[in-house]
Amino acid sequence: MIQPSLVNQLSAGTSAAVLPGLSAPFGEVDFAAFQKRVELSTRILLSEYKSDQMRRRIATLAEKSGCKSFVEYARIIEQDSTALSAFLDRMTINVTELMRNPDRFDELAKFALPELMARRKGTPISVWSAGCSYGAEAYTVAMLLHELDPTVQHKVKGTDLDLAILAKADRPTFTPADMLNVSPARRETHFHELCGSYQPKMHLKSRVRFSQHDLLAHPYPNAEYDLVLCRNVVIYFTDDAKDRIYRGLFQSLKPGGILFVGGTERIADHRGIGFESLRPFFYRKPL
Ligand SMILES: C[S@@+](CC[C@H](N)C(=O)[O-])C[C@H]1O[C@@H](n2cnc3c(N)ncnc32)[C@H](O)[C@@H]1O
Structure with a gap:
């Protein structure tokens, strides 16, 4: 589980370098803190993923959950194990089939x-x-x-x-x-x-x-x-x-x-x- 301090860390961050198409709170500083704590708690190394793509994906998930920032999304993941599973599912993308290509x-x-x-x-x-x-x-x-x-x-x-x-x-x-x-x-x-x-x-x-x-x-x-x-x-x-x-x-x-x-x-x-x-x-x- 992501620890409660994540929310505090994220709240302390200021939003910067907002990706085109994303609303203001989905900023780089928020995301950096989010990423660090997710790595610690889930062992998913978000920093090894292409960051713009990853931020977009997570921001989309956050928006789908009704959140207006990474801060809010962190709070949801923290409190709701279904939201955490949805997040992990989206990060690992399990699409496959037999004889693919x-x-x-x-x-x-x-x-x-x-x-x-x-x-x-x-x-x-x-x-x-x-x-x-x-x-x-x-x-x-x-x-x-x-x-x-x-x-x-x-x-x-x-x-x-x-x-x-x-x-x-x-x-x-x-x-x-x-x-x-x-x-x-x-x-x-x-x-x-x-x-x-x-x-x-x-x-x-x-x-x-x-x-x-x-x-x-x-x-x-x-x-x-x-x-x-x-x-x-x-x-x-x-x-x-x-x-x-x-x-x-x-x-x-x-x-x-x-x-x-x-x-x-x-x-x-x-x-x-x-x-x-x-x-x-x-x-x-x-x-
Ligand atoms: C899109 S699926 C590909 C499945 C299969 N190789 C195919 O082509 O049909 C990607 C898989 O990679 C796994 N994956 C992602 N990051 C990984 C990592 N760091 N180590 C091992 N597997 C990882 C995901 O959990 C997911 O099941």
Whole structure:
């Protein structure tokens, strides 16, 4: 919970540099204090997010809650756990679906996975879905791996900052909207349909595990994964934060391992980190 002193700190701040379109009290000084205390109490590192975007998002939330300033919004979050959850939901943005950007996942299945599997010669490959939300990405990779070789028990780890969303990932139930890009044949093979929702079958569930990991704060494993997916997670982060995350993911890949990023993402200085660019959205750690 955000401590009561937050309100006092914010009240003491003077508003400055108001963003265009935002009313006066949503100022920089107020926001700086708000950000600091939110970091302390929720461990969400707001300072690593692009600040104008973040301020706008929080100001919109505050206005929706009927607040006229960050000060007032802090008070609401402090007193109302539902408002705090809404705030955390908005900050972590859990939007996902199976086969998100299907053409990219087709490329993954056609060129990246066969290459990685060939290198492991019939032993399991290990995959990390970093920033996995409620698991659609992890289950997508498990499905593609099963289709390529059902006899090998490949391992897919999904991690996220958000414990509530990980609890959902552990009891996966996908909606028809989550499944839009999954063909009827695949639905039939890999999912049980139950009253209009879809649950992965045991051959997928047995390959997938979830745990908490904060890409901004936790250590990165060394050379553990053949494939890392980090898609639609870093878009809101500053360039510095992105750089640290991509360096961490590089460290986590085995030599020859592949990093798969989101459909609007590219690594600004991939060579500086050590990556080779394989094709758009796919990077390799050299052997
Ligand atoms: C938009 S979802 C992306 C889900 C999936 N990768 C996809 O592309 O469909 C972004 C996820 O990143 C998570 N996230 C945000 N900041 C994070 C951090 N610092 N460490 C780990 N996960 C984070 C959010 O909780 C959210 O579930």
